[in-house]
Amino acid sequence: MSEERLIxxxxxxxxxxxxxxxxSLKEALSSPKPCVVTRDGGTHLFKREELDFLAKLLPExxxxxxxxxxxxxxxPKLGRGAARISGEVEVKVAAAILGKxxxxxxxxxxxxxxxxxxxxxxTTQYFFVPG
Amino acid sequence: MMAAVIAVAPxxxxxxxxxxxxxxxxxxxxxxxxxxxALVIEFFEILRRIRGVxxxxxxxxGVAFKRLSRCCAAMGTIETTQAAREARRELQVEVGTRHVxxxxxxxxxxxxVERPPTARGYSIHTTSALLDEASxxxxxxxxxxxxxxxxxxxxxxxxxxxxRTKRRVNALEYVIIPRLRAVVKFxxxxxxxxxxxxxxxxxxxxxxxxxxx
Amino acid sequence: xxxxxxxxxxxxxxxxxxxAGATYTHVHVEKxxxxxxxxxxxxxxxxxxxxITHRVAEGLEPELRWVMREKGVFPVVLKIPDKTGHVPRxxxxxxxxxxxxxxxxxxxxxxx
Numbered sequence: 001m002s003e004e005r006l007i008x009x010x011x012x013x014x015x016x017x018x019x020x021x022x023x024s025l026k027e028a029l030s031s032p033k034p035c036v037v038t039r040d041g042g043t044h045l046f047k048r049e050e051l052d053f054l055a056k057l058l059p060e061x062x063x064x065x066x067x068x069x070x071x072x073x074x075x076p077k078l079g080r081g082a083a084r085i086s087g088e089v090e091v092k093v094a095a096a097i098l099g100k101x102x103x104x105x106x107x108x109x110x111x112x113x114x115x116x117x118x119x120x121x122x123t124t125q126y127f128f129v130p131g
Numbered sequence: 132m133m134a135a136v137i138a139v140a141p142x143x144x145x146x147x148x149x150x151x152x153x154x155x156x157x158x159x160x161x162x163x164x165x166x167x168x169a170l171v172i173e174f175f176e177i178l179r180r181i182r183g184v185x186x187x188x189x190x191x192x193g194v195a196f197k198r199l200s201r202c203c204a205a206m207g208t209i210e211t212t213q214a215a216r217e218a219r220r221e222l223q224v225e226v227g228t229r230h231v232x233x234x235x236x237x238x239x240x241x242x243x244v245e246r247p248p249t250a251r252g253y254s255i256h257t258t259s260a261l262l263d264e265a266s267x268x269x270x271x272x273x274x275x276x277x278x279x280x281x282x283x284x285x286x287x288x289x290x291x292x293x294x295r296t297k298r299r300v301n302a303l304e305y306v307i308i309p310r311l312r313a314v315v316k317f318x319x320x321x322x323x324x325x326x327x328x329x330x331x332x333x334x335x336x337x338x339x340x341x342x343x344x
Numbered sequence: 345x346x347x348x349x350x351x352x353x354x355x356x357x358x359x360x361x362x363x364a365g366a367t368y369t370h371v372h373v374e375k376x377x378x379x380x381x382x383x384x385x386x387x388x389x390x391x392x393x394x395x396i397t398h399r400v401a402e403g404l405e406p407e408l409r410w411v412m413r414e415k416g417v418f419p420v421v422l423k424i425p426d427k428t429g430h431v432p433r434x435x436x437x438x439x440x441x442x443x444x445x446x447x448x449x450x451x452x453x454x455x456x
């Protein structure tokens with residue numbers, strides 16, 4: 001049974017970097033030290049230049065709806081290297097950065113994931129779908 | 132680690148349990164491999180940024196050292212050392228953390244590294260302009276070095292996690308899953324064999340009963 | 345949270361960074377006292393970054409490796425060249441890459 005325990009341990013660690021509660025872009029912009037608390041009790045800082053960049057992409061009304069960090073969902077069922085972005089405003093932002101059309105859920109591939117991560121290293125996070 | 136032999140009784144119950152273990156191991160492997168792929172992306176992005184900063188930082192540091200030796204030559208080493216002692220040496224660095232998946236990585240931000248000569252603490256009147264120049268170049272160098280420090284530490288931390296994850300993925304792919312699959316196959320074949328033996332025995336019994344009656 | 349900068353190196357390095365605002369500086373004279381100072385600075389609660397020259401760092405081996413292993417995320421330690429521009433033959437970071445993703449990738453990385 002030892003490999004089961006090992007696997008369950010690793011799977012448990014997969015999403016440990018995600019926050020208990022996400023914050024809206026609006027909230028982050030107005031905070032002196034924009035950050036979230038991760039599931040293992042750590043702090044994850046948002047870089048101000050990323051927040052400002054996101055603010056430029058969205059009208060004020062939508063800044064409240066954008067939840068940070070934006071989740072890049074990795075589901076093995078989608079195939080290796082594929083990822084999904086969900087949420088109307090999140091999709092709008094990602095599509096703008098990637099130069100794609102914003103429609104429903106966005107399915108992206110490895111080079112696009114890399115580009116998103118390069119542009120928004122602290123305001124995006126990977127989410128591994130346990131399935 | 133795991134026992135070299137998985138000792139299981141060849142029953143249908145065990146086969147079901149084993150198949151479940153294979154499923155979990157396969158799912159674990161696939162997810163960990165995605166994590167590994169993601170870590171590779173992060174790792175190379177950090178390296179790319181390091182390449183951009185490192186040369187600039189070290190070149191700037193070289194410039195700073197040259198200015199300093201010029202200053203020492205003009206002002207004298209003792210006077211320069213004295214000025215360094217008098218300087219305001221309370222530069223603050225804002226320190227934070229960010230997470231790259233499970234890896235905690237430092238975030239450094241210097242507060243006002245570059246200062247006007249009057250703010251540095253040494254007397255303007257008794258020191259040469261060369262001192263101001265040397266200080267300015269070192270301030271510039273320090274700013275770049277802080278950026279580099281953050282990046283190099285990040286590369287080390289992400290690299291370590293990548294290595295670890297790679298080992299797990301390989302262990303699953305090349306050792307654990309093949310072993311489990313082999314046992315599943317063995318048990319499955321054994322069960323089929325036992326069923327065939329059973330079936331033959333029943334046929335023989337039926338034949339005997341028919342002959343009697 | 346605000347933290348200070350520490351520097352360990354030769355005299356010129358210490359002077360230069362002191363002028364730039366580094367709070368703690370240590371001029372390396374001999375191994376024992378430098379190692380002791382390094383340990384002290386790594387444990388200090390107000391040091392956020394520690395710069396140390398490659399030359400001094402090499403002189404502190406093999407104990408340095410052990411001391412660094414005990415370190416947490418902070419302070420962040422960076423090895424820097426001194427005024428001679430001395431950097432070790434083996435690039436530590438390149439070694440990390442080699443171990444992590446293999447030799448062929450290193451060739452590509454070195455080629456830029």
